[in-house]
Structures are given as C-alpha cells and as structure tokens.
Amino acid sequence: MMESEMTSAMSSCPFALLAAMVSDSGCEVSLGAYGAIGQFAREPRVFVEATDDHIVAATESSSISLRHRDGLRAIAFEMLSSDPQGWNCAVAICLPETDARMSARNCLTMLNRDPGAIFAAHRGRETYDIGLGTEFADIRVRSRSESLTAIEHRNTDRDLLADLMEDADCVWIFDTALGRIETRDRRRRHFIPQLLASGDGHSRTAPIPDGYAVLGYAFPPNPRHGETEDALGWHLSFQNVLDRFGMPELVGLKRRVELAIDAGTTVPALNELLAHAGPPTRAEVDCIRVALRQRRWLGGGEQSQQWEEVFDRPLRKSRGSIVPTEMELA
CATH class of the missing domain: 3.40.1570 (Heme iron utilization protein-like fold)
Structure with a gap:
C-alpha cells in the first residue's frame, strides 16, 4: 500500500x-x-x-x-x-459481540436463496450452511452441480466437511455481519479443526x-x-495506522521504548516502562520485543543491543546471523 x-x-x-x-x-x-x-x-x-x-x-x-x-x-x-x-x-x-452474531447452525441446512451473494446472478441459487456452529460467521457452500443434494441426502457423518471440500464445483462462502468472502479456489479456504x-x-x-x-x-x-525502498515506506505507513487504530496503552508503551532507545537511556526495569502497577501482560512484553526487532531492522546500535539482552534474548542471540537493513527513521 x-x-x-x-x-x-x-x-x-x-x-x-x-x-x-x-x-x-x-x-x-x-x-x-x-x-x-x-x-x-x-x-x-x-x-x-x-x-x-x-x-x-x-x-x-x-x-x-x-x-x-x-x-x-x-x-x-x-x-x-x-x-x-x-x-x-x-x-x-x-x-x-451483540451486533456480530450469525445463525450458529450446527447441522447441514439447505437455504433456498442467498440474497447476500456478492453478485446478483448468484442470489437465487441454493446454498447450504455446513453447520459448523460458529457464533460470528456462517460457513456455506453453493454449487451448480447435483453433488450438494447428494451429500445432503447421505447421512451427515463426520466426513461431511471432507466430502464438501473435494467438490471442485463448490463456491465457499464465509459470511459475517460485516460482509463476506466467496471463493471456489481451494487455496483460499482454510480449515483448522484444532482451532x-x-x-x-x-x-x-x-x-x-x-x-x-x-x-x-x-x-x-x-x-x-520487501525491497529496501518499499519496505521503509510500508513500515512508516503502518506505524501511522498503529497510532490511529492501535490499542492506546500498547502504542504508548512502544513509543516510550523507542524514545528511550533513541535517547540512549540506560535500560530501565520493566515496571518503569509500564503505565500501570503490577506485572506486564503478554501483549505488553511482545510489544517491547517488536519495538526492539524493528530497531534492529532499522540499524539499531549498541544501545539497542543492551535492551535486547534484557528483553529479547532470542533476538540478541541472532545478532550477526543476518546483516541488518541499513535504514534510518525519517
């Protein structure tokens, strides 16, 4: 972008x-x-x-x-x-959550029409909700073949999802309260049963x-x-987005870390960086580590290395394995 x-x-x-x-x-x-x-x-x-x-x-x-x-x-x-x-x-x-709930159907269900189809030509076609029971998304399929009807009339066994995924003619619909994605391409649909x-x-x-x-x-x-010139632009652009749309407490923490590194401040205790009492959250620890990785990528010097030793040992151990990109913040 x-x-x-x-x-x-x-x-x-x-x-x-x-x-x-x-x-x-x-x-x-x-x-x-x-x-x-x-x-x-x-x-x-x-x-x-x-x-x-x-x-x-x-x-x-x-x-x-x-x-x-x-x-x-x-x-x-x-x-x-x-x-x-x-x-x-x-x-x-x-x-x-109160505005995001969908049907949460838990069995294969034929739907006569699909008024929400992206293109008008598809809105009169039958679709099937495959019955995953997910609260905030309805997962459906649409097909021009007879295969969906055949699958429906078979017993709804545990191989239903596998059978549907083998039907090359199926259009998969991932429908939410904000919109949907439709795809026939197997590369564009992803199911992870454990999740x-x-x-x-x-x-x-x-x-x-x-x-x-x-x-x-x-x-x-x-x-x-990305390539060096594009990459720096991408990074700075997303930092602007982060400032506008990120969680304020995390963005504030990250900016404090960046300013402290740039100022050559001695590495502080973790509780001195936080804006609250008590232990850090996982998100806060990750936020500090992301800031350090970005400083490394931007060509961080000795002061950044000291921070790495305290807050991100895996990053510190990797120093020297990959030459940092030679960039400077604008």
Whole structure:
C-alpha cells in the first residue's frame, strides 16, 4: 500500500482504512471464524467498486464484499513471528459481540436463496450452511452441480466437511455481519479443526477488548519481506495506522521504548516502562520485543543491543546471523 493511501485512510473512519486495504493488491484480507476462514489474497484486483459505506472487489481466485456498520472497529496491532528477528502486523476487523452474531447452525441446512451473494446472478441459487456452529460467521457452500443434494441426502457423518471440500464445483462462502468472502479456489479456504474446537474467538496474541468479536483481519505488506525502498515506506505507513487504530496503552508503551532507545537511556526495569502497577501482560512484553526487532531492522546500535539482552534474548542471540537493513527513521 502506498504511504499516501494509508495516511488518507488513517485520518478517516475504520471503514475507509479497510476499503483502502481491500483495494490494494499488496494487502490480504480474511473473513470467517477462528479456524475457518476465506482468504482474499495479495494478487491483482480485477474488479473494485466502492462507495463511502460499501466495497466489492474481486481477484481471479476470490471476491469480497464489506459494508460499514455502526460499531465497526479496526484494531491495528503487531505481534512476534517465529523468526527471532521478525514480526507481523495486522488489523483486526471487529464488531461488538451483540451486533456480530450469525445463525450458529450446527447441522447441514439447505437455504433456498442467498440474497447476500456478492453478485446478483448468484442470489437465487441454493446454498447450504455446513453447520459448523460458529457464533460470528456462517460457513456455506453453493454449487451448480447435483453433488450438494447428494451429500445432503447421505447421512451427515463426520466426513461431511471432507466430502464438501473435494467438490471442485463448490463456491465457499464465509459470511459475517460485516460482509463476506466467496471463493471456489481451494487455496483460499482454510480449515483448522484444532482451532475450531478450541472455542476461542481469536488468537490470544491479538489484543482484542472484551465484548468485541473478530470477524476477520486485514494484512498490509510485511516490511521485512520487501525491497529496501518499499519496505521503509510500508513500515512508516503502518506505524501511522498503529497510532490511529492501535490499542492506546500498547502504542504508548512502544513509543516510550523507542524514545528511550533513541535517547540512549540506560535500560530501565520493566515496571518503569509500564503505565500501570503490577506485572506486564503478554501483549505488553511482545510489544517491547517488536519495538526492539524493528530497531534492529532499522540499524539499531549498541544501545539497542543492551535492551535486547534484557528483553529479547532470542533476538540478541541472532545478532550477526543476518546483516541488518541499513535504514534510518525519517
């Protein structure tokens, strides 16, 4: 995403940010339940139609529709990656739980019509809710073949999901209270039974306030995966988004760490960095570690190394294994 687009979206409402990311082929969006998602991937957009409160877009492999609703909240955050020098960034797409609930059907159910289909030609076709029972997303399939009827008339055994996934003619629909993703491409649908069975609504590494449901995520380009010139722009753009849409207590902590490092401050005790009494949360510890990894990537010096020794031993141990990108903050 170009920095100007991110800055424009940052100064507006959450929907404007999400619409900008949907339109950008460098971004990825997912919708669905924890463990059952549809993916609108990083690939050329072949169709985009947007208004102030609605966007529809398509690629060769999937299509997406999102509509603004009161209560919509975009929560920007960063998290550690498995790479000891890396991090990931995302925007959680949220609604209050009371506004986000869907049907939660727990058995295969035929639906006569699909008025919410992204394109008008599909709205009169039969769809089936596959009955995952997920509270904030309905997972459905639509097909022009007779295979769905045959599957319905068979006993609904434990292999139902596997049978449906083998039907190449099925369009998978990941429907939420904010919009949906539709795809026939097997690469764009993802089911993880362990996550579905966990009962969680989202990853515990995501800083989601109580009372909110996560309906999906938008992922900007990862700065560590880009060319140098683009990467710095991506990083700075997301920092702007983080300032506007991140959790204030985490963003404040991260900025305090960055300022202290830049000022050459002696590494403080952890409780001196926190804005509250008591032990840090996991999100706060991860926030400090992300700040250190980004300072390393931006060419952090000796002072940054001292912080690494205290707060991020895996990062400290990796020093020298990869040459840091030679960048400086603007």
